[in-house]
Amino acid sequence: MFYAGYGDMWQVIQDMTGRMPDVDAIAGVPVSGLAPAGMLSAATGIKCVPLEAVPDGVARLLVIEDASGFAKMREQRLGQEPGRDVFYGAVYACDAALGLDIVGAVAPKPRIFTWNLMKSDKCGRIAYDLDGVLCRDPMPDEIDYGPKYDQFIDTAKPLRIVRSVLGWIVTGRMERYRKATEAWLVAHGVRYRELIMAPDTQTHTMEAHARHKTAFLADHPECLLFVESSPKQAARIAEISGRPVVCTATEDHWNTTAPAKPQCTFAKRHDRLIYTISTGAYEQCAAATQAPAPGWDFRRVTSADCPAYLSPKQQAAWAKINGPRIFPEYESSLCIDDDMEVAGDPDHIIGDAPMTTLIREKNATWQADLHLVGVERIAATMTAVNTEIARLTRAGFTDSPNYMTGIVHRRHTSEVRALCDEWWYWYGQSETQRDQPSLAVACQRLGFVPGTITEQQAATAIRHDSRKATREKTRIIACEDAGKRQNHKAKRKGDR
Numbered sequence: 001m002f003y004a005g006y007g008d009m010w011q012v013i014q015d016m017t018g019r020m021p022d023v024d025a026i027a028g029v030p031v032s033g034l035a036p037a038g039m040l041s042a043a044t045g046i047k048c049v050p051l052e053a054v055p056d057g058v059a060r061l062l063v064i065e066d067a068s069g070f071a072k073m074r075e076q077r078l079g080q081e082p083g084r085d086v087f088y089g090a091v092y093a094c095d096a097a098l099g100l101d102i103v104g105a106v107a108p109k110p111r112i113f114t115w116n117l118m119k120s121d122k123c124g125r126i127a128y129d130l131d132g133v134l135c136r137d138p139m140p141d142e143i144d145y146g147p148k149y150d151q152f153i154d155t156a157k158p159l160r161i162v163r164s165v166l167g168w169i170v171t172g173r174m175e176r177y178r179k180a181t182e183a184w185l186v187a188h189g190v191r192y193r194e195l196i197m198a199p200d201t202q203t204h205t206m207e208a209h210a211r212h213k214t215a216f217l218a219d220h221p222e223c224l225l226f227v228e229s230s231p232k233q234a235a236r237i238a239e240i241s242g243r244p245v246v247c248t249a250t251e252d253h254w255n256t257t258a259p260a261k262p263q264c265t266f267a268k269r270h271d272r273l274i275y276t277i278s279t280g281a282y283e284q285c286a287a288a289t290q291a292p293a294p295g296w297d298f299r300r301v302t303s304a305d306c307p308a309y310l311s312p313k314q315q316a317a318w319a320k321i322n323g324p325r326i327f328p329e330y331e332s333s334l335c336i337d338d339d340m341e342v343a344g345d346p347d348h349i350i351g352d353a354p355m356t357t358l359i360r361e362k363n364a365t366w367q368a369d370l371h372l373v374g375v376e377r378i379a380a381t382m383t384a385v386n387t388e389i390a391r392l393t394r395a396g397f398t399d400s401p402n403y404m405t406g407i408v409h410r411r412h413t414s415e416v417r418a419l420c421d422e423w424w425y426w427y428g429q430s431e432t433q434r435d436q437p438s439l440a441v442a443c444q445r446l447g448f449v450p451g452t453i454t455e456q457q458a459a460t461a462i463r464h465d466s467r468k469a470t471r472e473k474t475r476i477i478a479c480e481d482a483g484k485r486q487n488h489k490a491k492r493k494g495d496r
Helices: 007-021 034-044 076-080 147-153 175-187 206-219 230-240 280-285 311-320 366-376 381-394 416-431 435-446 467-495
Strands: 002-004 025-028 060-065 087-094 104-108 111-113 127-129 166-174 191-199 225-228 245-247 271-276 295-300 330-337 340-342 355-359 406-409 451-454 462-465
Touching: 007 104, 025 034, 025 416, 034 060, 060 451, 076 467, 104 111, 127 206, 147 175, 147 330, 166 175, 166 330, 175 191, 191 206, 206 225, 206 230, 225 230, 230 245, 280 311, 311 416, 311 435, 330 340, 330 381, 366 381, 381 435, 406 416, 406 435
Parallel strands: 002 111, 025 060, 060 087, 087 104, 127 166, 127 225, 166 191, 225 245, 271 295, 271 330, 355 451
Antiparallel strands: 330 406, 340 462, 355 406
16 A cells, blocks of 8 residues: 655655746646645746646646646646746656656555545445544543543544445544543544444454554455554554555655656657656756757756666766667757756757767867867766777777767667667777767768767857866765775774
8 A cells, every 4th residue: 555645745746846837827727636736836936837727928827736637638728828937747656757747756556644534435344443544642630431421422423424334443532431422423423334343252452453453454354454543653553464564654664656757757848859867866956957959858867767787887878878768759859968957959069960968179189088078077987088099090990070978969870779779889998988989980880970060050059067077076075085084094993
């Protein structure tokens, strides 16, 4: 059984903020989407508006639900309004590929949430505590098992409106109070299949109540979930039974199914895709979102989207090199480094070539680029650089123009896919694992000549920012400081 409370939803929404489409406002589908819309608005600062009265001037609207894929179908009329682009999302979904533009987490069925504990179609297979769940708990001075307790049972205030037929009500109240308890349930419109009460001989301790409720679970394997008001009892029931248990007082839950991150977070809206890659430590400094150019979708690939057996550096190269195979549903894709941002429509810089890449103004070669890497990083890599150049030269690959892969546009044709396969092969064969010289080698091998964009041309549509450089500098300084501290500790230990 999957369960989520408001606290769980808030955590998922925090993650969703980094994958939000660029919108002017958020609207929740009544009633299930109102809480997610408010939370998402609070987390992002984007204004929350009523779905039935979206203000004029909202050109890009996100319609959100808690856990349904039907928002897009039910509210599709909004997308027909002139000048308004409507996105649809859900915090939880059974499958991320629901045609939604954004999904927070994958939540398999059967599932239940705090906000539909009493009105779900699963209620008939759930067991509920009575005091503290359906009505208030008695005060200590009311538990005299005499006149005060009788009055409590007759007049206890209900805590929740029950809209569905409940499976079982399992209470610590003794059997002799059955008639009065049944009368209270009827008076407050609570429908249920069976009322399970404690024997008159049961002691009134937390352990005894937990054992009574655990015994019920042992006799009812078809029960999906036990809903308990006492945190201590709930924890004990979960511990003894190993079954899913929820505490209404704290929203804590035990033995429940955890949500999974969606493999796909945005639905396809156009035939062309702009994507960027942030893996490893760079995920922390990536921009939350980018406004895609007209006629383009935008996606950010993170480590969660890449093979887990690869390092963050290899994951970034895998996503860059294999774009046509990762996104086969698109006719073409434009991959840009994560320190770049689309500032205008890139159509005018792409050209008609099957593949287009960036080149340096000085037309540097891949051998020169490898040497540059060795010099800029650490001298120890020069051995690997020279070994790599010698190996490729022996294989018959002459030096050639260096295709800069910070900007790569590809049409998803069989010719381009074959080139990318060759590119990934040579990246894996390379001792330096550099994507740029690997592309040059792959192009030589297949006789492929990409179209090119100069840095000056690229600047008219794509701009750099300092996120990545600043993050890398901070990381290097932190590593250096950690190394100095470690050396200092080692020296002090040696001195002793």
